[in-house]
Amino acid sequence: MVIEHNVKKTDTVLAETGKTDFIAVLPDCPDEYEQFAASELCWIFSLAVGVKPEVVSEKDLTAKTRRIFLGKTEALKKLGEKPTFEEFSYDGYKIRTEGEDVYIYGLQRGTYFGVYEFCKIHFGYRYYAKTEIKIDKADKYYFHSISVFEKPDIDARSLGFWSTYKLEVTGNFEHACRMKLGRNLHTDWILSAHTYFQILPKEKYFAEHPDWYSPAGNNLCLTNEEMTAAFIESLKKIISETKGNYLMMGQEDNFEFCDCPRCRAKIAETGSPSAVMMRFSNKVAREIKAWLKETDPDRPLTLVTFAYNATNKPPVKTDENGKYVPACDGVVVEDNLAVMIVPFSCVYSKAYNDKKYNPAVADTFEGWSAVTKNMHVWTYCCNFDNYMINFNNWSMMKKNYSILRDYGVSFIFDQGSHNSPTPCFEELRQFLQAGFMWNLEQDEEQLTDEFFDEYYKDIAPHMKNYWQMFRVRWDFIESEYGEGARTGAGDSSCWNLAQFWPKEFLSCCMNVLNEARAKLELLRVKEWDKYLLLRPRLLKDSLSVRFILLNVYGNDYGSELSRMVQKFKDDCKACGILVFNEGDFMGVC
Known part of the structure; x- marks a missing residue:
């Protein structure tokens, strides 16, 4: 929930390749959230310009410089600001600038959530997954005057x-x-x-x-x-x-x-x-x-x-x-x-x-x-x-x-x-x-299109098509058989049913994945690093349709089945798949 978002670019340079004049300032006795905020600020600066801002305690400030104050500092108190639960809840944050000083603060996690927004404003920082972080490429990143206040719509969130x-x-x-x-x-x-x-x-x-x-x-x-x-x-x-x-x-x-x-x-x-x-x-x-x-x-x-x-x-x-x-x-x-x-x-x-x-x-x-x-x-x-x-x-x-x-x-x-x-x-x-x-x-x-474009890149159209094919099929299963999205444990079947997953549908899914694989092969020579990034993503998402094929139609593969099962297990291990259901009582086929 965006309560206030006023941002204006200035002529001051925040950071450039290998250099920043800004330092991060922590309270003299920082809490765990403020310490992590400083760590994350340094991490993102390093991604953007290859250098980290110096991190100091307030008591160690020796001269006037460009400062990014993190958390509940004495400098913040002098501005008349004191984060309270009533105003911020646990995860809300504010970012404000006074001249070329920055104040990023919340009651608890809000301080480091504010760091992410500060870096989004200045570096185009966007986090999609562990292996997909976006930074806008530039020689110089310019300082912005900011007055921002955000709180989440759901105060405490856990997945x-x-x-x-x-x-x-x-x-x-x-x-x-x-x-x-x-x-x-x-x-x-x-x-x-x-x-x-x-x-x-x-x-x-x-x-x-x-x-x-x-x-x-x-x-x-x-x-x-x-x-x-x-x-x-x-x-x-x-x-x-x-x-x-x-x-x-x-x-x-x-x-x-x-x-x-x-x-x-x-x-x-x-x-x-x-x-x-x-x-x-x-x-x-x-x-x-x-x-x-x-x-x-x-x-x-x-x-x-x-x-x-x-x-x-x-x-x-x-x-x-x-x-x-x-x-x-x-x-x-x-x-x-x-x-x-x-x-x-x-x-x-x-x-x-x-x-x-x-x-x-x-x-x-x-x-x-x-x-x-x-x-x-x-x-x-x-x-x-x-x-x-x-x-x-x-x-x-x-x-x-x-x-x-x-x-x-x-x-x-x-x-x-x-x-x-x-x-x-x-x-x-x-x-x-x-x-x-x-x-x-x-x-x-x-939001969905943004993720597909950034995470799947060259194979995004194929992966989105594959994702949508399953959604359409599920809509049919629900309308035809009354099987909606239930959590199992007596609420629903394990879903490994031939009427749910006709072989023709699964073959169409495999064709789309094969087209994505062919697209990847074109990257091997020209963009090797991108190929190495995308290949495991494609492999992981292909495991679902392969699992259904083996479970529902395994008997159709005759002597090839054992080889296919072993290859599937090897690929699951490579992708970090540990179990196939909560109780680990379901095999491949």
Whole structure:
């Protein structure tokens, strides 16, 4: 979301080949975000002009020079600027110039996201994938006067793909940051997912306080006042000892809700387990808010509760006009509390609010939006039973993110093939999904064309044709067989069906890929470096159609099959494909 964007080129040279007069200035005690911002600024300068700006601390400034101040510096304070969560959220940033000084700053990640925008303005920097970074070529790059303020449409964004989720793998953290994500599901969380028993461990408390837990022992008893008091005190200790922006108060991973007589009575009174959960969660949120106000008033912290399994149904009823309203008192969500929602059994080739195809999902979001304006969403963007076939949610990416934004969603974890790269235009998918979550005003077709042109270059027309062929085929499969984009695990088949993939269609796909390969061969002599860049990209994306051919029509190849399978496995290894589905239970054929 662009709030302000005023940029004007000047006659001052920012940098030229092998030289820059600008230095980067960090606070005397920079945080991890500011340090990374300096590192990224140096990296991009080096790409553009082959030299890095000197990086100094404010206390080491010795003379007036051209300076790029990064983060919450004393110089920024003198301008009367202090980033706050209310204005910036976690990832927003500002860039402003005062004469020939530059100030790039945010509350946390915003500082290095601002560096990327500064470099886009000055160098034409654009990041598409790990191996595709664009810099406009020039002998000199001129300084711009700038007044920019941007915040993402979805405040906290995470994609659950191998290269954006496994941040401990070399290069993946930097990649996630450059995609303007910078986090996975667990980053920034003090506790995440199913946490009741982390907050009040059974092994510590059950023997003395069995009534704090449900009769079956699978969850907490949320109507027990003594348990609630202990829960709050435990949270205070955890929060005071651990950095983080979010803390999940999440029930355990089962379908049970406490069925003691008191809880059954409260469910009957309020109408649902979720109403009981919200009364409990709101009480905790109020106590923690009051405690933080006294002990750490500047600390931004969002508590989160889980609309999951027994509590997925929102605590609402309909009024005389059919509009959702709170079912009872005490369920409207406190302002320091968010609700994490999982859109179970969703057809991802349709809109979340499509009441024909996704009635339960639509009702879930509409219902919860009647009691909260701050939702978190854990959603999905692949078939976990089959990573090797394109997941046809392309036309719904932007629309569904827009729907979530309008419902007040501030955090999205979109889980994909987290334990392996895939051959299904994964780089395009990441570029679009990350781009839309940052700025939903971007044109979908223009963004897609930009990626194909920059990433696939000479073979872009062929690769876009191949991509579109699968989309058209999926539209037919959905209309003819009713098989939409589902996530697997009982929701759908593994998709390895002959009626889905006629051999004639697959042969046409292979023909397009062979045309791309022929185009590549023309580059071998004249543009060897480009050939080496594009060849593995073509190879990786060809694996999907080859996988279908082997799985569906393997018996047609007779004695050639074993050789083809081995070649396919070798190519998968070369492209980094680790498994073919989440559980690694599917072979080649």
